[in-house]
Amino acid sequence: MNFLVTKNSRKVRSSRWLALGAAIGIILLTAPRLARSDNFVFYFPKSHSILVTKRYGGVQYLPVLKILNLFGQVGGQKKKRKSLEVWLNSTHIQFRQNNPNVRLNHSRLRLQQPVRVIDGEWMVPVDFVTSILPTIVNQTVEYQQGENRIFVGGLRPNSFTLHMTPLQEGAQLTIQFTGPVNLRTAAQNGKWILYLGSHPVEPLQSEFQFHNPYVAQVKFDDHDGQPKLIVTPAEPGLDFFPKLGEGAKVIVANILTPGATAAAQVPAPSAAAISSTPQPAQATPPTPSPAPAAIPALAPNSSLPAVVLDAGHGGTDIGAQGKDGLLEKNLTLQLVAQAQKALEATGKYRVVLTRNGDVNVGFDQRAAEANFASPIAFISFHAGDMGPSTPRVMVYSYRPSSPLAMAPEPDAKSIFVNWDRVQLRYMGQSSRLAVDLQRDLERTTKVATTPPMEVPVKVLESIAAPAVAIEVGSLDPNSNSSALTNPPFQKEIGAAVVAAIEQLQGGQ
Ligand SMILES: [Zn+2]
Structure with missing residues (x-):
């Protein structure tokens, strides 16, 4: 999938090559594919359109x-x-x-x-x-002279500021946005790409050059209507740890020499959860060196290992619905609240939620919030049609939808997190967590369960941690859902979550 050159802009360039002759054509052919295009993006409140400009x-x-x-x-x-x-x-x-x-x-x-x-x-x-x-x-219609984008109908684009902080064995980029963004990562031609979601961005400055051994350039680009930052490392083979946090308004990205852990470089936030070292939060020694500027503040107790609880659905996405009108989006919030209470009662974990209240949250945003916390585990809660017997509980872990996706990453040495693939690294840990959790659920709820299943669960795909989904049921138009809202049942699920997390922490 190549998002970066559209058919239209290619056409324009190829006709120009013909006009200019073969010799210049060869130069253009070898030009980087991320070269400035002639696209012009019209951003509307709910969509965007691209027109191709011409010079005369x-x-x-x-x-x-x-x-x-x-x-x-x-x-x-x-x-x-x-x-x-x-x-x-x-x-x-x-x-x-x-x-x-x-x-x-x-x-x-x-x-x-x-x-x-x-x-x-x-x-x-x-x-x-x-x-x-x-x-x-x-x-x-808002238009910034010299830019290739306009904003129609009072649309307020985000803007951002960018800071680079040198680290001992790397560099840290902190990008502060004026409104929430999404984050999805990809790599292309040795560059790292941070896709920022669909809300338009108007950069105050669109190119940042650095004289730094780790990062050479950061460039904003949206000529295909997809706002994104393109990070060019100063040399190949560096590791890249981007994270999104602070209400999805800050991206912190560490660019490091392979082997150097972010945790050893900066006190927080640690990016070690995406390295192969287990339990980074506990292994992190206190850092005596002064803290570099511009690191987002973390919640209190940030030294405790984080568990991310994900309440499925929300806002206009109601999920499944029971006979008596119970909505999955509300039930998942109740289950998350019980699990949060149980985890926090141990005094050993800090809970991070991907959704607060009844709001729509996209998969990328959930993953971004989760990965920013460097969690020891991620648990998503769902409810659905599970047939006539109720209550029931199922546990799932991730498997890619096609076996091809299991192929090794192009640069196996790099621990760059390509979000389409990141859960692949945790599949073993995730399926072990699923097995433990299923056994604990059976023990605490006394509900007969079946062995966990590995399925292509979208919300788990981009999680950089052991990750599972719990589904309770049956929540369907023919079933009475009172067994699912029953407080003892929900508490038992919370107790099972605690037991499974304790096993994950204890028995590596
Ligand atoms: Zn669901």
């Missing part, structure tokens, strides 16, 4: 009919050799070739540059999007 006499142009089509049905158009008339909603718009004046009904507006017909397509200079478009579509 040093001026950037956009296809005007395609722009108007993004905002409504073009009611009619009359194309002549020298003029174009368009009807959109109640507006009659007239463009003239090589003329900067545009007629809107009976008024006349002026562009900074003339309208052109380029390769047979009517094109307007980019200033059209701020000088004329808002009047036609009656919506606010």
Whole structure:
């Protein structure tokens, strides 16, 4: 999957190669694939669209009919050799070739540059999007001069600041966003890519160069409509530990010499949960060296090992529903609360929740919050249709949907976390945790259980820790769900969670 070069931008480049001749073509062919594209992204409150720009006499142009089509049905158009008339909603718009004046009904507006017909397509200079478009579509349009993106309809993009802090054997990037982002990682051409989710980002600065032995450059890119940061390491073979925290508003990424653990470099947050060393939180010695700046503060008791509890579903995603109207999203919150209480009562663990209250949380966001905590375990709670006998409990751990996904990672030496694959490293520990948890559930709830199953559970896929899902049932339109909301039953599940975590900690 290559998100970084769209078909359209390729087409533009290839026609340019033909025009410029083979010699220059070869140079362009060897240019990095992440080169600046000619895409222009229109961000709407719930979607985005990409148009390809063209240059004419040093001026950037956009296809005007395609722009108007993004905002409504073009009611009619009359194309002549020298003029174009368009009807959109109640507006009659007239463009003239090589003329900067545009007629809107009976008024006349002026562009900074003339309208052109380029390769047979009517094109307007980019200033059209701020000088004329808002009047036609009656919506606010925000555009930062020189950028290839606009925000329509009062959409507030996130912006961010970035700091680099040198570490003993690496560097730490701290990226502070103005609003929550998602985080999904990938690697391409020796660079690390941090996908930031679908909410648009407007960078105050889009390229950061460093004179540092670990990180050479960080670049913001969204020319495919996917906001992302591209991190170029100063040399190959370094390890990369990105994490998302602080209400999903801060990304901290450690770039380290292989073998150097982040925990030894900085007091917190430790990234050692994604190395192969078990139980990083306990193994971390107190660090006497002064703390580098810009490390996000962690919750109190952050020295305790973290257990992440994930209440499935939430917000508009209600999950399953019982005969008496019990919703899975509410039941999972109850189960999480009981397990949290039981874990905290031991005084040995700190609980991190992926969801607080009745809100929608995406899989990536759950994984990002979880991985930021460097947890010793991740437990997701669900409820569903499990047939006529109730209550019942099932435990699942992760298996990829296709055996191909089990193939070794391209660079097996690197412990870079590619989020599509990270749970693969924990499958053994996860299935052991599932076996323990199932046995403990059977013991505490006295409910007959079946052996854990390995299935492609999406929410477990990107978790950098031993991870399991518990499903209780039956929650379906034909079953009475009172057995599932019964407080003793929920407490027994909490007790089983504690027992399984204790075994995980005790018996490596
Ligand atoms: Zn569910």
